[in-house]
Amino acid sequence: MDRARRRKFGQNFLDVPTAVAIASDLPAEAGQAVLEIGPGHGALTEHLLNRGVQLTAVEIDEQCVEVLNEKFKDYENFFIENIDFLKFDLNHFLEHHEKPWVTGNLPYNVSTAIIAGLMPRLHLTKGFMGMVQLEVAQRICAQPCSKNYGSLSVLVSAYANTQILRKIGPEHFTPKPNVDSATMLLTPRQNPMDFQGANPEKFFDFVRAAFTQKRKTLANSFDKKYNKKKIQEAIELLDYPTTVRAEELSPEQFLEFYNVICK
Ligand code: SAM
Numbered sequence: 001m002d003r004a005r006r007r008k009f010g011q012n013f014l015d016v017p018t019a020v021a022i023a024s025d026l027p028a029e030a031g032q033a034v035l036e037i038g039p040g041h042g043a044l045t046e047h048l049l050n051r052g053v054q055l056t057a058v059e060i061d062e063q064c065v066e067v068l069n070e071k072f073k074d075y076e077n078f079f080i081e082n083i084d085f086l087k088f089d090l091n092h093f094l095e096h097h098e099k100p101w102v103t104g105n106l107p108y109n110v111s112t113a114i115i116a117g118l119m120p121r122l123h124l125t126k127g128f129m130g131m132v133q134l135e136v137a138q139r140i141c142a143q144p145c146s147k148n149y150g151s152l153s154v155l156v157s158a159y160a161n162t163q164i165l166r167k168i169g170p171e172h173f174t175p176k177p178n179v180d181s182a183t184m185l186l187t188p189r190q191n192p193m194d195f196q197g198a199n200p201e202k203f204f205d206f207v208r209a210a211f212t213q214k215r216k217t218l219a220n221s222f223d224k225k226y227n228k229k230k231i232q233e234a235i236e237l238l239d240y241p242t243t244v245r246a247e248e249l250s251p252e253q254f255l256e257f258y259n260v261i262c263k
Helices: 003-008 016-024 043-050 062-071 090-096 108-124 134-140 151-157 200-210 228-237 251-262
Strands: 033-037 054-059 078-082 101-105 127-133 160-168 181-188
Touching: 016 043, 016 160, 033 043, 043 054, 043 101, 054 062, 062 078, 090 108, 108 127, 108 134, 108 151, 108 181, 127 134, 127 160, 134 151, 134 160, 134 181, 151 160, 151 200, 151 251, 200 251, 228 251
Parallel strands: 033 054, 033 101, 054 078, 101 127
Antiparallel strands: 127 181, 160 181
């Protein structure tokens, strides 16, 4: 076992029964396009290919790519790109594939970067169904006023309906990770958030700043980049209670607040 490689690429391979169960949660039908991130040795891939989907896998590790090319050499519905997904031209892929499903047992070290990059393009897909660390899934799927609600929840729920599907313990992987995992379903919102001309990246920077000291009231929770007086004035103007905290604002309320301060 190449331990350094496995750690570097976040490689924890699923056992077959768990992979079958997870693959069965992806509602992709024969002939539809599927994009799989981090196929590893093809645990999920195999069951999806046997269902007849047109599957493009994006895998960073050339050793895994060799294994996959050999394993699936007789499959005409298998395509693979040997590249870091964070450098993969997702826009180009989406231009050439009709609303694919996106899936994968994501490498934990880059899972939030992958999900954050996918969100603005989620409406060009049927959705994402895949696995991340349980704690990350809980943050992504958290609702306002709950303990896990934070900037990642706001970012994802601006674009997606979210649902945790399965919790998966470390015993289902080789090697065993130190954390629990969960699969989640993220489908495009029918009425995605209207940014009303605001720049989404600047807006999400603002949301992250609002959660810098999330135990404090909103007037005191921001980092120094934002003017405290302006924040207090916006809270008054919007008639929020003076005790309001960042975790109480829905994504839409955050946008309203941002537009008062930054527009
Ligand atoms: N899908 C397999 C399974 O469930 O058994 C492997 C999952 S393993 C948690 C994560 C996979 O993502 C590994 O195969 C790893 O090499 C790959 N990977 C890691 N970083 C990646 C990246 N930046 N882009 C694409 N693949 C990556």
